[in-house]
Amino acid sequence: MQVIVNSLEELDKFAAKIAQKLEAGMAVCLKGDLGAGKTTLSRSLIRHIVQNQTLEITSPTFNLVHLYNAPNFKIWHFDLYRLxxxxxxxxxxxxxxxxxxxxxxxxxxxxxxxxxxKIEIFIEFAENENSRKITVNN
Known part of the structure; x- marks a missing residue:
């Protein structure tokens, strides 16, 4: 599946659709250049899974991993850039x-x-600076 998102709102709607398919025992692998939107997509996914749109979610760049409680399982959010x-x-x-x-x-x-x-999600810069091409493989 491939989509183009042109705003944060569209990215959030995309995340909501993906979040519905996620369950314990899965890995979501986010790939893309620095600044492409991996952490932004992670934030939206986590908020949809835990059903809390105001939950503060920070990048695990320095801690390498953050944990969140979903209704039926834990979410482990990793950033392996520095490994x-x-x-x-x-x-x-x-x-x-x-x-x-x-x-x-x-x-x-x-x-x-x-x-x-696992689900692999590739995020690429698209035509304008706010647009992203997202490719999903599973």
């Missing part, structure tokens, strides 16, 4: 995360250990 080796991710609890819902920004370093039950 040097795939082995480092085990210290963050990735194995536990794969039993819940893992939303992973910059997943490329751990491709070999990602679960089969």
């Amino acid at each position: 040097k080796t795939a082995e480092e991710v085990y210290e963050l609890g990735i194995e536990d995360a794969f039993n819940e819902l893992a939303i992973i920004e910059w997943p490329e370093i751990i491709e070999e250990i990602l679960p089969k039950n």
Whole structure:
């Protein structure tokens, strides 16, 4: 599936549709250039899953992982941009995360250990600065 979103509102509507399909045992792998919108999409996904549009969600760039409580499972939000080796991710609890819902920004370093039950979302800059081309593979 491929879509073009032209605003934050359209991105949020897209996130709401994807969020309905997510459940425990899945990984959402967000790929794209720096500044493409991975964290913004993560924020919308998490807010829709936990059903709280005002929940403060910060980027896990420095902490590497943040946890959120959804009604039936935990959401593990990872940002692996700063990892040097795939082995480092085990210290963050990735194995536990794969039993819940893992939303992973910059997943490329751990491709070999990602679960089969995953959705890959590629975010690219589109025609104007507010537009993004989003490709979903599952």
